[in-house]
Amino acid sequence: MPDRPMIAIENVSRFYASYRALDDVSLEIGAGEFFSLLGPSGCGKTTLLRLIAGFDVPTSGEIRIDGVTSTLLPANRRPTNMVFQNYAIFPHLDVGENVAYGLKRLKLDAAEERRRVSDALDQVRLTGLDRRKATELSGGQRQRVALARALVMRPKVLLLDEPLSALDKKLREEMQVELRSLQKAVGITFVLVTHDQYEALALSDRIAVMFGGRIAQVATPKEIYQHPRTRKVADFLGGMNFLGARLVAERGSDVAVETARFGTIRLERPKGFAAPDGRVTVGIRPERLRLLWDDERAPHELVGRVENRAYFGEVTHLTIGVDGLEKPLSMIETNDYGADDLPLGAEIRLAYDPEAFVLLAEDGVGR
Amino acid sequence: MLQRLRYLPFLPVYVAVYFLFLYLPILLLPVFSFNDAATTTLPLAGFTTKWYASLWGNTVLLQAARNSLVVGVCVSLLSTILGICAARAITRYRFRGQKPATGLIMAPLFLPEIIVAVSLLMIVLQMGLELSLVTVILGQVVFCIPYAMSVLVSGFEGFDRSLEEASYDLGETALGTFRRVTLPVVAPAIVSSLLVTFTISLDEFILAFFLSGTEPTLPVYIWGQLRFAAKLPGVLALGSLMILASVVLLTVAEVLRRRAERRTRATLAP
Secondary structure (H helix, E strand, O other): OOOOEEEEEEEEEEEEOOEEEEEEEEEEEEOOOEEEEEOOOOOOHHHHHHHHHOOOOOOEEEEEEOOEEOOOOOHHHOOEEEEOOOOOOOOOOEHHHHHHOOHHHHOOOHHHHHHHHHHHHHHOOOOOOOOOEHHHOOHHHHHHHHHHHHHOOOOOEEEEEOOOOOOOHHHHHHHHHHHHHHHHHHOOEEEEEEOOHHHHHHHOOEEEEEEOOEEEEEEOHHHHHHOOOEHHHHHHOOOOEEEEEEEEEEEOOEEEEEEOOOEEEEEEOOOOOOOOOOEEEEEEOHHHOEEEOOOOOOOOEEEEEEEEEEEOOOEEEEEEEOOOOOOOEEEEEEHHHOHHHOOOOOEEEEEOOHHHOEEEEOOOOOO | OOOOOOOOOHHHHHHHHHHHHHHHHHHHHHHHHOEOOOOOOOOOOOEOOHHHHHHHHOHHHHHHHHHHHHHHHHHHHHHHHHHHHHHHHHHHOOOOOHHHHHHHHHHHHOOOHHHHHHHHHHHHHHOOOOOOHHHHHHHHHHHHHHHHHHHHHHHHOOOOHHHHHHHHHOOOOHHHHHHHHHHHHHHHHHHHHHHHHHHHHHHOOHHHHHHOOOOOOHHHHHHHHOOOHHHHHHHHHHHHHHHHHHHHHHHHHHHHHHHHHHHHHHHHOO
């Protein structure tokens, strides 16, 4: 939990007729935090961002920004500024006029206004481009203008609505690094909406994963990747092998489950976990399974055969059939030892670490 | 894929004949308006500008021109304002009955104008209203709204709602947003609509003929003059001026419309 919440969302819902775009969401975002709202399209992440910006009003619940109740405050009176998905650069103004747009209302003297505009352009590395026409900008430049236009207002919170989705892959990765260092430099709260799990993992201090108008989990990138709370969260954040298991013992904060082929596994019991019929799901990430070569041995081994293989350059994705398992396992292996040359049907041994398993709650249970 | 046009020998001839038929009569108008003879017969008798000069001394004509100007300005303003409302509703919102409503607004384009003119005349007389420039204006507005709306829809279509949101977000009020963002971005489309509707009003005859009463507009005046053979060269001079005005106004309108379209497209491109 953040020390001082910059944004407090309390039991906020937004219904459109009978459609629940947001369903009783509560969340605190700390001052200076880089916070991401992650989820598939239609999960309510953009609705939540627009409620924070003031473009929409919740059906119920309360929003406080920097301690001020802002639920009904219009967008033009909030200390938040937004970078739009399509950037919304004013087409009839040049770069400098775009950046100065919000400053005009502050009635600064001309020199001060010029200074703030050029500082903002420096910040996003567009120095000297202030006379460039809005219609003559590249995608990356438009994004920087949108950033500068928002930052020049010195907001307490910067809201970013899928700001990188319109850029090609290489530029997107560059901008990710830049966004992160920009946030560290200006030190204000960033709230990013994205459907790209890698973007959320790479940029954020904390991530809220959303499905169907609800928050499924809020945690740091590492925590959310390594200890996803539910099957859906695990699935959304990269690959995961799911295994059916049976609860055999519960002791304090630990549980023991019995799985086919992997045997009995001890796991930490997640908060609010319940399995009334004793059936549970456990998961292990593909990269936590490892091929054993030649006479290499491991404390926990399993025998299988290669059913499918996909070459990804630096790694190879393997599908391994194991007798006694319902579904084949997927694993990711570096190509250092020749995983990319394994013939289909080849018998292999794989090693696993029982510590790498996570116990997953069924979705919608235990919230 | 576009295919290269196969060469057919009769095609250039056909095109030439087609264009001659379309534009020769219109080209003859200015030619004869400078001809120093009271009749429109070949060969040409010599160059003169006296027909143009005679227009200036004609007070009835000047009054008709003034009427046309008043009607044109009012019609273009009214139909553009109403067109803005309609175009904004169509491009911005989804609502029940949108398609039929759009169709009904556009319908006057395809209705026989003379029938509409007659029915308007009947209603105006039934209501006991005096025929005047006001009735001409009302009648022409109905016919000009479809034109205004199609020009404006193409200008508004690309207008991105997030531009207005960005303006609010940067602290601007609703009124300020309209003044600083909405209006400037769609201004070329609005000017284009004003010019198009003004031009249509300037040339419009049937409605003006039925609804103008004792105050003729230019086309109605011209119609009246055609009974007198001696007045023909003056009418030709006047007609030439009107063609020139129409071409200039429509060209400016089209240039502005394209600029508006480019501008709004550019904001959407990633």
